[in-house]
Amino acid sequence: MAVNWGVLGVASIGVRAVMPAIQRARNARLVAVASRTAARAREAADALGIPRAHGSYEALLEDPEIDAVYIPLPNTLHRAWTLRCAAAGKHVLCEKPLSVSAADCEEMIAGCRQHGVVLMEAFMYRFHPRTERVLQLIGAGDLGEIQLVRAAFTFQAREPRTNIRFRPDLGGGALYDVGCYAVNIARAVLGEPQEVFAYGRVGRYGVDEVVGGLLRFETGRLAAIDCSLTVPRREEYEVVGSEGRLVVPHAFLPGAADAEIHLTRGAERTVITLPGADQYQRMVEHFGDAVSGGPLSLPPTDAVGNLRVLAALHTSLRTGAPEAVAR
Ligand SMILES: NC(=O)c1ccc[n+]([C@@H]2O[C@H](COP(=O)([O-])OP(=O)(O)OC[C@H]3O[C@@H](n4cnc5c(N)ncnc54)[C@H](OP(=O)(O)O)[C@@H]3O)[C@@H](O)[C@H]2O)c1
Structure with a gap:
């Protein structure tokens, strides 16, 4: 239908x-x-x-x-x-x-x-086959026990005077705009963090323009994220486990190009290449199937978890102190 x-x-x-x-x-x-x-x-x-x-x-x-x-x-x-x-x-x-x-x-x-x-x-990147593959590799234990995630999304937003990203009253700022991706992949891999700490810079328009954050999970596992509206474009993440690590370049906006996962286990280095895919189209099709009664792989409760972490990062940025993530 x-x-x-x-x-x-x-x-x-x-x-x-x-x-x-x-x-x-x-x-x-x-x-x-x-x-x-x-x-x-x-x-x-x-x-x-x-x-x-x-x-x-x-x-x-x-x-x-x-x-x-x-x-x-x-x-x-x-x-x-x-x-x-x-x-x-x-x-x-x-x-x-x-x-x-x-x-x-x-x-x-x-x-x-x-x-x-x-x-x-x-969250279109969740519908790219590469993201699905990364989560499968991690779930299958290919990297051993996951200890650390590092995720970044920075870019230089244009026309700040008219760009919604620089409007505090419209929910602007780097954390909401692109930090949400870094937090999302960290949570997809490690679950819900207990506490966060953020450093950053609020610019002349009153929104956070650069933020670096640390997320602490149970048993001391960590995620380090950074996001920005003014730093040159970078979007990648790394997942480090006891047996190996993977790096995902062009992680959130790979376009139609082939998408790579760079896997390292001991001395062995492999590049897994997945054929290009339209993550927006796949997202729309998945949503349409859910409307027709199919399962929803990204339930909106996931956004509640993401926003709890973003809220704690915003608070830490303001107070300069670590902040517990609400449950
Ligand atoms: N998933 C992705 O790849 C991706 C990428 C970029 C942005 N986003 C998200 O998409 C949303 C829109 O981002 P965008 O960059 O596309 O925004 P945009 O180009 O500025 O468009 C926002 C639209 O909202 C409408 N609007 C209603 N009230 C408004 C107000 N008070 N001020 C400004 N616009 C108002 C306007 O449409 P009319 O004037 O036609 O009514 C405007 O064109 C954000 O939530 C952003 O986080 C997602």
Whole structure:
């Protein structure tokens, strides 16, 4: 069964990646796009060949043909629009971070459950076959006992004066924007951390622009993460176990290129190469299957855990002291 999709907002990520992915997906139809500005919606619809353009988000929610909504709005708007979609009976694929607090996420989960709709955070890298392979290798014990994860996502965001990433009131900052990936892979490998510590720099726009953080897990296992909106592009992670280690280059945005895992065990070095894949399309297809009754491999409760860690990192950044992660 094909899921009929609508999109709230003509966001850069929607236009560049997710709307075309919905159009390519085997179980999806992109039916409508909405903007706060009717002409902007029309322009996007014409450019992408989308049948309907709505001049407000409300109008899209009233569109009876739409089953599922993709939300690429600024982070502080995720909660309210997810709840409104749920109340309108629409399934929700919402951008990362799912919201700006664990409490928001819990409210979103409850609202979607109440209205019987599926909710998922659009963490597309989790749907790349390479990420699945990494987690399999670790789960199978190929690296021995995991002791350390190191994860980084930095880039130089453009046009800070108009970029939502530099707006504290819209949930800007490096931790929310890209630190969420580093925290997510650390938790996927090591589980929930107990305590964190962060150093960083808050810039002139009032958001964290560079952050380095340490996450302490049970039995002293560690993750070291860094993220930035101003440091040149790096996105990779390393997982170190008692028997070996792996490094994943271009970890979160590998594009369509072949994707590598660099594995080292003793003197033996191997590069595992997986064929390129469209992680956005795979995410959309997985979500569509879940709407049709299939399992959801990334439940929204995972976002609650991620936001608890991000909140502790924000607090530590402010206080200069270690911070326990809420349970
Ligand atoms: N998964 C990924 O690969 C990825 C990559 C980048 C970003 N993201 C996430 O996607 C979301 C959007 O990021 P983006 O960079 O694509 O944002 P963007 O280009 O700035 O677009 C955000 C859209 O939200 C709408 N909007 C509604 N209220 C707004 C307000 N008060 N201020 C600004 N925009 C408002 C606007 O659409 P209209 O004017 O048309 O209504 C705007 O085009 C964020 O949650 C971000 O974390 C994910």
